[in-house]
Amino acid sequence: MKIAVVGTGYVGLVTGTCFAETGNHVVCVDIDENKVNKMKNGVVPIYEPHLDVLFERNIKQGRLEFTTSLNDAIKDAKIIFLALPTPPDEDGSADLSYILGVADDLGKIITDYKVIVDKSTVPVGTADKVTAALAANLSTDLFDVVSNPEFLREGYAVDDFLKPDRVVIGTSSEKAKKVMGDLYKPYVRQGNPIIFMDEKSAELTKYAANSFLATKITFMNEIANFCEKVGADVDMVRIGIGSDSRIGKRFLFPGIGYGGSCFPKDVQALAKSGKEFGYDFQILDSVMDVNEKQKTIIVPKIKDFFKGDLKGKTIALWGLAFKPDTDDIREAPALYIINELLEEGATIVAFDPEAMENVKSKYGDKVTFVEDRDSAIVNADALVIATEWQVFRNPDFDLMAEKMNQKVIFDGRNLYDTQEMKELGFYYNSIGRILVRG
Ligand SMILES: NC(=O)c1ccc[n+]([C@@H]2O[C@H](COP(=O)([O-])OP(=O)(O)OC[C@H]3O[C@@H](n4cnc5c(N)ncnc54)[C@H](O)[C@@H]3O)[C@@H](O)[C@H]2O)c1
Numbered sequence: 001m002k003i004a005v006v007g008t009g010y011v012g013l014v015t016g017t018c019f020a021e022t023g024n025h026v027v028c029v030d031i032d033e034n035k036v037n038k039m040k041n042g043v044v045p046i047y048e049p050h051l052d053v054l055f056e057r058n059i060k061q062g063r064l065e066f067t068t069s070l071n072d073a074i075k076d077a078k079i080i081f082l083a084l085p086t087p088p089d090e091d092g093s094a095d096l097s098y099i100l101g102v103a104d105d106l107g108k109i110i111t112d113y114k115v116i117v118d119k120s121t122v123p124v125g126t127a128d129k130v131t132a133a134l135a136a137n138l139s140t141d142l143f144d145v146v147s148n149p150e151f152l153r154e155g156y157a158v159d160d161f162l163k164p165d166r167v168v169i170g171t172s173s174e175k176a177k178k179v180m181g182d183l184y185k186p187y188v189r190q191g192n193p194i195i196f197m198d199e200k201s202a203e204l205t206k207y208a209a210n211s212f213l214a215t216k217i218t219f220m221n222e223i224a225n226f227c228e229k230v231g232a233d234v235d236m237v238r239i240g241i242g243s244d245s246r247i248g249k250r251f252l253f254p255g256i257g258y259g260g261s262c263f264p265k266d267v268q269a270l271a272k273s274g275k276e277f278g279y280d281f282q283i284l285d286s287v288m289d290v291n292e293k294q295k296t297i298i299v300p301k302i303k304d305f306f307k308g309d310l311k312g313k314t315i316a317l318w319g320l321a322f323k324p325d326t327d328d329i330r331e332a333p334a335l336y337i338i339n340e341l342l343e344e345g346a347t348i349v350a351f352d353p354e355a356m357e358n359v360k361s362k363y364g365d366k367v368t369f370v371e372d373r374d375s376a377i378v379n380a381d382a383l384v385i386a387t388e389w390q391v392f393r394n395p396d397f398d399l400m401a402e403k404m405n406q407k408v409i410f411d412g413r414n415l416y417d418t419q420e421m422k423e424l425g426f427y428y429n430s431i432g433r434i435l436v437r438g
């Protein structure tokens with residue numbers, strides 16, 4: 001099948017590459033010339049594990065191409081995926097200008113039947129808006145609009161795409177249903193179904209999934225905060241409740257709040273959508289409030305330790321990305337921690353395996369960046385862990401004891417065993433677990 005993908009960010013590039021991998025011919029189009037030139041030269045412009053192998057293979061075999069021309073990209077395509085940004089507007093609702101702008105352009109250049117697919121995360125009613133934008137210049141016989149939300153996670157994007165738990169396809173057109181069903185057949189393993197539904201339900205499924213997961217995490221963050229007050233251990237509580245199959249083991253890890261390009265904006269957009277339709281999502285308002293506080297929950301702990309004064313203190317910071325295995329720093333809790341620590345007059349020495357360039361371009365020399373984990377801790381008064389990269393899981397504690405000014409760790413990701421930290425004589429302050437005083 002011939003496919004065009006409009007927008008080659010995390011979703012568009014993974015979508016395009018994975019569809020090429022199953023034998024389709026894919027043309028990816030982006031307005032960012034720099035990005036397109038990189039891709040034409042064989043460079044993957046984002047960090048996403050395993051994407052490079054598929055990317056190279058499919059370019060080599062002539063199934064994956066890149067262009068800045070929308071016209072060239074779509075002329076032979078039967079399906080056009082819109083993988084465009086839907087960032088929050090000033091009021092928190094999803095900004096649909098990218099999607100509707102491209103829909104308007106497509107209406108003017110399409111000449112034969114195409115299936116136009118909303119891959120972006122979009123509020124209920126967007127398929128209708130896209131249809132209206134296309135129909136302003138194009139006969140409705142020449143297109144169908146489908147809602148096909150994407151559930152991939154950054155860091156696992158290729159695997160999630162090729163082996164999805166489910167594929168959701170929202171359409172009221174039998175013709176489009178057949179085209180989409182054929183396209184997705186190779187990805188859907190036994191028991192991992194394609195779920196066909198109407199467009200609005202598909203649009204809402206995406207927001208409901210992200211908001212549910214954000215709520216699950218936030219609930220555990222509150223349980224963790226309460227554990228600290230009463231002397232319980234959130235790891236035990238997590239394991240205790242996670243073994244109930246109605247609750248499930250996943251997405252129960254407390255920490256310094258959820259971040260990333262999706263949960264924060266999608267929870268906000270669903271709450272906003274609710275208000276537009278006269279529905280008050282009280283639970284989502286609470287989730288957003290709690291998460292806002294959770295992102296910097298570690299800072300008062302640091303201030304307490306240093307008796308309120310961080311001036312002249314050097315804080316080593318391990319982890320900048322919003323989660324491991326990505327260079328994405330959108331809504332990363334680490335950035336909120338950096339802002340507060342800088343405001344308190346602390347010096348920050350940071351290391352992240354992939355996200356340093358992105359943070360450098362935001363903070364310049366306000367933060368010192370070092371090239372490896374162990375350089376960050378030299379002469380540090382405390383270490384803060386903000387992202388659970390594998391490389392932080394098994395550090396050289398003897399080296400820490402030798403190089404740090406004092407053995408003090410604030411761990412936002414609960415990486416170490418509290419008993420072991422006690423034996424090693426560290427002050428170790430984590431989330432929802434016993435405070436080890438060293
Ligand atoms: N990142 C994720 O993990 C993820 C997962 C599922 C769904 N989503 C949703 O998918 C959508 C895209 O997210 P993303 O993270 O891939 O965004 P992104 O910002 O990484 O990529 C968007 C791309 O679109 C390009 N673009 C902008 N306007 C364009 C235009 N007129 N024509 C062609 N290209 C244009 C940009 O240059 C950019 O390369 C969003 O709605 C997001 O909520 C994201």
Ligand SMILES: O=c1ccn([C@@H]2O[C@H](COP(=O)(O)OP(=O)(O)O[C@H]3O[C@H](CO)[C@@H](O)[C@H](O)[C@H]3O)[C@@H](O)[C@H]2O)c(=O)[nH]1
Pocket residue numbers: 121150151152153154155210213217250251252253254255256257258259260261262263322323
């Ligand atoms: O137990 C957990 C799991 C996650 N997180 C945090 O939650 C955020 C989001 O994590 P994750 O869901 O792994 O990353 P994303 O790549 O943002 O993926 C989410 O957002 C995507 C965009 O919509 C969806 O497609 C995915 O299904 C959905 O998981 C991160 O800050 C994590 O640190 C926790 O704090 N505790």
